[in-house]
Amino acid sequence: MKTTLIAITVAAAFGASALCALAAEPIQIIEPAVITEPAKVELGKKLFFEPRLSKSGFLSCNSCHNLSLGGVDAIPTSIGHDWQEGPINAPTVLNAKYMLAQFWDGRAADLQEQAAGPIENPKEMAMEHHIALKVLESIPQYQAEFKAIYGEQGISLSTVTDAIAVFEETLVTPNSRFDQYLAGDHDALSAEEKAGYALFKANACSACHNGPAVGGTSYQKMGLVQPFVTDNPAQGRIDVTGKESDRNVFKVPTLRNIELTYPYFHDGSVWDLTEAVKVMQQVQLGLPLSDEEAGKIAAFLKTLTGEQPQITLPILPPSTAETPRPQPFGQ
Numbered sequence: 616m617k618t619t620l621i622a623i624t625v626a627a628a629f630g631a632s633a634l635c636a637l638a639a640e641p642i643q644i645i646e647p648a649v650i651t652e653p654a655k656v657e658l659g660k661k662l663f664f665e666p667r668l669s670k671s672g673f674l675s676c677n678s679c680h681n682l683s684l685g686g687v688d689a690i691p692t693s694i695g696h697d698w699q700e701g702p703i704n705a706p707t708v709l710n711a712k713y714m715l716a717q718f719w720d721g722r723a724a725d726l727q728e729q730a731a732g733p734i735e736n737p738k739e740m741a742m743e744h745h746i747a748l749k750v751l752e753s754i755p756q757y758q759a760e761f762k763a764i765y766g767e768q769g770i771s772l773s774t775v776t777d778a779i780a781v782f783e784e785t786l787v788t789p790n791s792r793f794d795q796y797l798a799g800d801h802d803a804l805s806a807e808e809k810a811g812y813a814l815f816k817a818n819a820c821s822a823c824h825n826g827p828a829v830g831g832t833s834y835q836k837m838g839l840v841q842p843f844v845t846d847n848p849a850q851g852r853i854d855v856t857g858k859e860s861d862r863n864v865f866k867v868p869t870l871r872n873i874e875l876t877y878p879y880f881h882d883g884s885v886w887d888l889t890e891a892v893k894v895m896q897q898v899q900l901g902l903p904l905s906d907e908e909a910g911k912i913a914a915f916l917k918t919l920t921g922e923q924p925q926i927t928l929p930i931l932p933p934s935t936a937e938t939p940r941p942q943p944f945g946q
Contacts, residue, residue, distance in 0.1 A: 641821035642829050644794045645710065645871065645921060648785040658760050659782025661929040662775060668747045669740035670696055672941025676733065676779065680708035682926050685875025686786065691883030692847075696741035697944045703849045704883035707876045709924070710869055712784045713828035719865045719881050721834060722855045726780035731772060744772050749939055751775065756932035788872055788921030796918070804918055811915030814908055819900060829870035829919060836864045837881065840901035843894075847882030874917045889913040 650656055662668065663676045679693040679701075680686050686707035688694075693701040703719055711717065717729035733739040734747055751757045751770045758770065765774045793812075795803035804812070815821060824830045834852055837843045843863070852861035865881055878884065879891040892909040896902055904912075 640797075641816065641825035642793070642797065643827045644797050645787055645789045645791070645827050647789045648787050650785060652764075652781060654760075655764050655778055655781045656785055657782075657929070658764060659778035659780070660926070661760075661931055662779050663782055664929055665931060667750050667931075667934065667938070667941070668734055668742055670742045670942050671944055673944075674740050676708075676730075679705040679733070679739070682708075682786070682924060685709060685872045685923070686711075687876045689877065691878050693739070695739040696737065699738045701738055703847065703881050704878065706868060707872065708783055709786050709788050710828045710831075710871045712787065713826065713869070714831035714866065715833070716866065719849065719868075720852050720855050721866050726783050727773075727776045730776040730779040730783075746939055748772065748775070750934075753935050753937040753939070754932050755935070786924050788923060791871070791919050791921035793915075793918040794921065805914075807911055808915045808918050811911035811913070814912050815915055818896060818902075818904070818908075818912070820895075820912070823867045823899075824870050830867045831869045833867050834861075834864050835867050835899075838863060838898045841898045843880075843898045845880075845882045845884060847884075849881055851881075870916055870919055872920050872923075874920055888916060892916070 666672055666675045666678075669675065674696065679688045681688055686709035688705050692703060693705045695701055706719060711726060715721070717723035717726060718732070723729035723732060731744070734742050735744050748770055751761070761768075761770045761774060764778070768774050792803045792808075815824075823833060823835050826832045837851070849865075850862055852864040853859065855861070873879075874888060877888070878886045879888070880894075885891045885894060889906070889909045889912075892912045893904050893906075896904045896909070
């Protein structure tokens with residue numbers, strides 16, 4: 616009876632295509648990164664870790680997307696320039712290449728467009744783009760690297776964001792235990808984890824969380840059946856489209872490495888994975904899960920943790936007398 620009720624609810628909420636997704640294998644294997652432009656990847660890595668692209672000289676992309684913490688900062692909402700609290704939880708950068716768009720509201724079409732936003736955002740890195748470019752142009756080693764890779768294009772917002780995006784595309788997490796299971800190793804999962812996967816599909820989680828990243832392929836309303844109560848000011852896709860129907864509609868997040876990317880949801884309000892599973896079932900379908908069922912689903916979700924990128928920290932080139940100086944917080 617419960618499974619039938621879920622199927623009816625899913626059909627009403629998401630349409631027949633969601634039921635087709637449930638019937639098929641919803642999750643695809645993550646493949647290891649194939650690097651074809653190693654020099655560009657290395658430059659992008661330097662820029663990803665480059666704090667001088669921020670007004671304070673203190674913050675970098677890695678500040679909010681910490682590669683030692685699953686690509687997040689492990690706090691409800693990020694802290695930016697002058698200790699300002701951001702409006703939304705930082706999504707992981709790991710496997711971001713598989714997203715249909717970037718940011719929770721999908722306002723950036725791809726990783727390159729996304730990379731430009733935080734640099735100039737006054738609540739994040741707070742550095743005007745033309746000053747960020749002056750910083751790079753003042754450093755001979757950066758001048759030489761950009762010329763070697765981009766030729767006459769040199770240092771520009773387009774080449775800076777392209778290099779960062781190419782590096783971020785390498786940040787995939789293959790060979791999770793669930794990938795091994797999909798590849799045919801049925802001993803890779805325990806009986807509890809297999810039961811959790813069965814519940815994951817039977818309880819309609821895979822209607823939204825599917826594909827290589829187990830999410831990121833659609834937008835859905837947060838609080839589809841019951842309101843999701845939060846003090847967070849983020850409104851979702853309405854800020855992009857202006858449509859009232861897009862209020863509280865967000866990009867479905869990836870579940871890859873979910874055990875590493877707490878706290879959960881766009882407001883970062885839930886720290887426990889089992890509790891997050893129960894909240895989602897309640898607000899999206901209005902059907903409660905028992906603690907045992909939620910625990911089994913959470914156990915399955917932990918099998919989605921893949922091999923983390925093995926990053927050798929870049930040695931950044933020194934500033935020169937012409938490099939614009941950082942402005943401390945409060946200025």
